[in-house]
Amino acid sequence: MGLRAIAPNMAPDVVTNIDRRLEAIRGQNNVAIPIAIESGSRAWGFPSPDSDYDCRFLFVRRLEDYLSPWVKRDVIETPLEGVFDVNGWDLGKALKLMLKGNAVILEWLTSPIVYCGSASFRTHFLDLAHRYASRDLIGLHYLHLGERQRKTYFGDTQNVAQKKVFYALRPAAALRWLRGRPDLAVPPMHFPTLIAEIDPPSGVREIVDDLLLRKASSRELGFAAVPRPILDFIDNEFLLAQSAFGGGRIHAPAKAHADAETFFRETVLRFAEGAQA
Incomplete structure (x- = not known):
């Protein structure tokens, strides 16, 4: 087919x-x-x-x-x-x-x-x-990707191109998805589906929905500080991932x-x- x-x-x-x-x-x-x-x-x-x-x-x-x-x-x-x-x-x-x-x-x-x-x-x-596919290696992939994007696009957190927030937010959401599913290694690629399946902390879902709606209709979201609930979510997921992944199977x-x-x-x-x- x-x-x-x-x-x-x-x-x-x-x-x-x-x-x-x-x-x-x-x-x-x-x-x-x-x-x-x-x-x-x-x-x-x-x-x-x-x-x-x-x-x-x-x-x-x-x-x-x-x-x-x-x-x-x-x-x-x-x-x-x-x-x-x-x-x-x-x-x-x-x-x-x-x-x-x-x-x-x-x-x-x-x-x-x-x-x-x-x-x-x-x-x-x-x-x-x-x-x-090794969950630990996939987790490390998203951790390193997310940390790199976080450092590259909003290291100071205050004057950030809002569309760049997604580049660290998506790996953070993938890490949360993996942590909640110890027997799975393939997170959804589609970000709205990923967010719907991870039960994010209070306030995160509303901000994400607003950013998605504005990004779909505008060529430029402008610059602003990263919303505190989003920043806390990203940094917390990266911190948790540092101890959650890497201790299991590395070699296939x-x-x-x-x-x-x-x-x-x-x-x-x-x-x-x-x-x-």
């Missing part, structure tokens, strides 16, 4: 252009694309009217390319052009990063915006992630590597036939 899920607020001409770019990538690079999604603020659920389109995809090369001693690059990058940002990873790269605790691939696999893809491919990859078990390799082989054999000759 083919996947396709385009948000109603996405410009049809831009989506058509992205479809054409993906088709060109297939032909020019001799690859199949088992999934292509939107990864930026549009998929996170807090776009501005002028947000870029951040298309990300996974690709599979021809079987003969994987059998060659001259290994091809595991990324395909296209030039930034206007609102278009279209780049992808080889399936092998994505699998290795998932097992190393990189949450980016988990977000790609759970993006609510899909340009094209195979439902069975996404289901099987997500099954691997649910079984083998041998079975994870074996199952990932099986998935890789099966996927290459399935999709390599669809790569351009």
Whole structure:
């Protein structure tokens, strides 16, 4: 079954252009694309009217390319052009990063915006992630991401571009979600869904709803102090995460590597036939 899920607020001409770019990538690079999604603020659920389109995809090369001693690059990058940002990873790269605790691939696999893809491919990859992604490593990923964004965008907390608050708020919410679910490792990518599932402290939900509403309708939210409930929430979640994550499994078990390799082989054999000759 083919996947396709385009948000109603996405410009049809831009989506058509992205479809054409993906088709060109297939032909020019001799690859199949088992999934292509939107990864930026549009998929996170807090776009501005002028947000870029951040298309990300996974690709599979021809079987003969994987059998060659001259290994091809595991990324395909296209030039930034206007609102278009279209780049992808080889399936092998994505699998290795998932097992190393990189949450980016988990977000790609759970993006609510899909340009094209195979439902069975996404289901099987997500099954691997649910079984083998390390909660501790995913938690550390969001902790380091959030601390970096906090330091970069509002270190002084007083004169802050309000739209930048989301860049630290989203990792903080993901950390709270993970702490409340000790058996799960894949938080929702969609930020409104994430907030709805974490039961934030009093006052946080109301401020978040207001920021989301204003960001959706304005190109610029202006500068102001970070609201105290939001700042306390972010800093508290980062503090709690420092002791909550990192004490468990760090290295993927041998079975994870074996199952990932099986998935890789099966996927290459399935999709390599669809790569351009």
